[in-house]
Amino acid sequence: MTSGGGGVGLLFLPLLAVFALGSWWSVVVVDAAVTLPPEDKPLIRHYYKKHNTCANVEPFVKHQVSLYWSKDKSLTAKFLKLLYADCMVNGCDASILLDGPNSEKTAAQNAGLGLWVFEVIDKIKTVLEKRCPRAVSCADILNLATRDAVHFAGAPSYPVYLGRKDGLESNAAWVDFPSPSISWESALKFFESKGLDILDMTTLLGAHSMGRTHCTYIRDRLYNFNNTGKRDPSMKKSFLKEMRKQCPRKLKSGQSDPLLYLNPVSGPKYNFTNTYYSRVLSGESVLGVDQQLRFGDDTKQISKEFAEDIEDFRGSFALSISRMGGLRVLTGDKGQIRLNCRYVNQK
DSSP: OOBTTBOOOOOOOOOOTTSOOOGGGGTSOOOOOOSOOGGGTTOBTTHHHHTTSOTTHHHHHHHHHHHHHTTOTTHHHHHHHHHHHHHHHHOSSSGGGOOSTTSGGGSGGGGGGOSHHHHHHHHHHHHHHHHSTTTSOHHHHHHHHHHHHHHHTTOOOOOOOBOOBBOSOOOGGGOOOOOTTOOHHHHHHHHHHTTOOHHHHHHHGGGGGSOEEEGGGTHHHHHOGGGSSSOOTTSOHHHHHHHHHHSOSSOOTTOOOOEEESOTTTGGGOOOOTHHHHHHHHTOOSSHHHHGGGGSHHHHHHHHHHHHOHHHHHHHHHHHHHHHTTTTOBOTTSSBOOSBTTBOOOO
16 A cells, blocks of 8 residues: 555455445455454454443544545545554554654655654544543554545445554564565465455555555566566556656656656545556556556456446455454453553553
8 A cells, every 4th residue: 555645555454244245246256254354353343432431432533534634635545554554564553653763664664654644643642532531542543543534535434343452562673565566476475464365455455546656666667677678568558658757767866756646547636436446457557566466367357346336346445444454453451552652651
């Protein structure tokens, strides 16, 4: 998933079978999970209301997100990248939010997150601490805020299962995101290693329907694919010409690496749309990992289904991002509820 401000990341994930997915589920010939992994069962809906600790946490978070999203719609892409960067490293424990010289947020792969998105989380946490002291975890805030930002961009508002605790450590060495030029087979192995499947991967990559990336991550596709000195043959020629205009082979002295939209159709509007999949099928994907979906039988079939029916994509996205949000969560006596999302509580 890629952030709104640059850098490359991945995107976002799965939910429970209570979700109405429509007719597409019987069409796609893929064995895919339709429930959360077993370890995610401790999470429940309306956790804070049921425990009488912060009954109105969801409207509080939604209101704060709406204030920031109305000013800068790139917040959706930033939150998607932030949630991915948290959950796909060491589980959804808000470790990405911790400050420190060797923290996950300092890893090169997270360089594009920027500072603003962390400040939004800080603001939400400050508001909740005033209303519900020592009650709501940073990990739950991140999952709720992402859901709301994605919904504002046009995705369905899916249930978020709550009750996560925050992790106690953050380590840049844990960050092992795959290259944006990785093959779909290797990308699938990465997703499967985290507890997700081929449908989750194809769906979550659809988060690249919004956001931006630096030319650094695609220059090999434009000029030296697989060290051949030629272009990536899977890229449509007219699209190649367009990309080369934005991303020159070499930068001039003092020139910063250009940013380009992952999906020109969405562009600065940051709309949640299924045009990402149409571009995959037509050879107009910006990132190599996205274009690779065209070459797997299952991933190509899923891409066709999503390109033809946005409701199929919307339903699957809600399911998959919820599943990702439940990976290796800390509950009960494990972890803590941080008073400040940037620091572990002092004993």
